[in-house]
Amino acid sequence: MSSTSDSENLLSRASELIDLARAAGADKADAVVMRSRSSSVSVRLGKVEGTESSESDDFSLRVFVGQKVATVSANPGFDLKALAERAVAMAKVSPEDKFACLADEKDLARSFPDLELFDGTEVSASDLTDKALAAEAAALAVKGVSNSVGAGASAGMGGLVLATSHGFSGAYQASRFGYSVSVIAGEGTGMERDYDYSSELFYSELEDPTAVGRRAGERAVKRLNPRQVPTAKGLTVIFDPRVSRGIAGHIAGAINGASVARKTSFLRDRMGKQVLKAGLSVTDDPLIVRGSSSRPFDGEGVTGEKLTMIEDGVLKHWFLSTSTGRELGLATNGRGVRGGSSVTPASTNFALEPGDISPEDLIRSIGTGFYVTEVIGQGVNMITGEYSRGASGFWIENGELTFPVSEVTIASNLKDMFMAMTPASDIDRSYGTAAPTIAVENMTLAGK
Incomplete structure (x- = not known):
């Protein structure tokens, strides 16, 4: 879903952005990139209703001129120098904020523990569809379940790239996989709805979708009358x-x-x-x-x-x-x-x-x-x-x-x-x- 080289490239751009902000007159600055990748499938009554895919690397530069602060944001492809100059110009005409600041240098992380947050497993749209269909089918098979609200499955990641003018540089990313199903039990005015889901950082740790679907169905039936x-x-x-x-x-x-x-x-x-x-x-x-x-x-x-x-x-x-x-x-x-x-x-x-x-x-x-x-x-x-x-x-x-x-x-x-x-x-x-x-x-x- 992503790579270490991507983060290194983004860190390099963030560091360059800070240098340009300092050159434009900022006393301090930090630059952050919020990373996002996702793909999802939704199904209902055994048919695919929709598939979605998105990705973004959203830059944000925060600059300080004395106790005046301003933040500007941009998507990839922007002019680094122009963005930095605009941020500094905005800060110079902003009101003072006596509490806004960077973290103290003594508090900055110097090493990063490996928390095992990222699973690079590539999950295809057909795999996501199979998971969602299996969960829905198991829920509909529960006696008393009369209809489906729908089921869905998704795979994605989020990440943070951060650089500051006082020496911090770091990046991490975390993956997320999951699926869910919601069904209806009963008929007419006596209908009741319930749901269940599984969500994990690692694809292999997801629950069996049939178990998730069965629980959703059983929960809905228990709510009847x-x-x-x-x-x-x-x-x-x-x-x-x-x-x-x-x-x-x-x-x-x-x-x-x-x-x-x-x-x-x-x-x-x-x-x-x-x-x-x-x-x-x-x-x-x-x-x-x-x-x-x-x-x-x-x-x-x-x-x-x-x-x-x-x-x-x-x-x-x-x-x-x-x-x-x-x-x-x-x-x-x-x-x-x-x-x-x-x-x-x-x-x-x-x-x-x-x-x-x-x-x-x-x-x-x-x-x-x-x-x-x-x-x-x-x-x-x-x-x-x-x-x-x-x-x-x-x-x-x-x-x-x-x-x-x-x-x-x-x-x-x-x-x-x-x-x-x-x-x-x-x-x-x-x-x-x-x-x-x-x-x-x-x-x-x-x-x-």
Whole structure:
């Protein structure tokens, strides 16, 4: 899908662009190339509906004149000298930004670990088609499945090439392969939909598409004939891992330094204080070999280390880039992500660490409750922590999943939810945000 020589050529152009920016009057500069290659196939009811292929190497030059900064972007083939001169001219008339900066030279990565992020396997359109068709056929073969929403398969890569005026030069790329299928069970107004998928960095590690399709079909059939349940307060809600990864994502968003600096996080004043139930920990590790969100350096050229963001329930770190760290009076921890004209912090391989109890025992332990398999809507306020989502799933009676439930709303406040969580032991770390099955006590369910 790509080659080392391609990255070396792009690094050479990025370095030349920086030299031209300095010659045009920039005090400092960095140049980044965001690389992307992808091909995909979509099918429905045994027929190919579409094939797509794309590739791009998007250049972005950021220049500093004193504390004034400007960024310009271009596609391959642009005039290097003209782009550099335009960027410097823009910076000279820009307002000052007292926090914008390059990473400190002492923080720059000097060596890059081999994280095994790239699989150069060439996958043809016919191979992708076969995967998608096999997944769909397996789903349609499940008794009770009545139609297909469609299936798809894709192969691609993304990469980063970065050079700076103070000596950093590096590149990496990561591959991604996957397929998914979505089907409908039932007829008329009683139809229910569900899906499944497999996504990996390495092609050989993808699941068998027939297993993925079968699960999608079985999930859809299990949702047939749902009921509403009465409104209840003080209910224990158990989140399926698909949904609990979203809860973990809310934790990541709340401890993002950019949100703290903007005062848009409900945890902005909680550093060093308990924010999760005692015993719970949250980690973030950019250096996991074959990790979904691993990277040898961040968008500023800084290597991040594994951090325990929350330890025994106590908040220990924000996600920080250099500029966000300066705004908060802190040092970067290598979580900068380059996007457009700025570098903002973000998580890498983020995990709400598992507990010791199996998901089956966790369900048995609560007696009566609600097992959530899907949430709907955007009812999460990250400033106040208020949480209200439409939900569907299964009712729990006598410690067992019984009938499907839909058209209900679950509500609480994330601050309270975080203090009332019990994680199971079933974490799947193949996702950039990972979390096990989670039980949350004392939630409100609005039903009939």
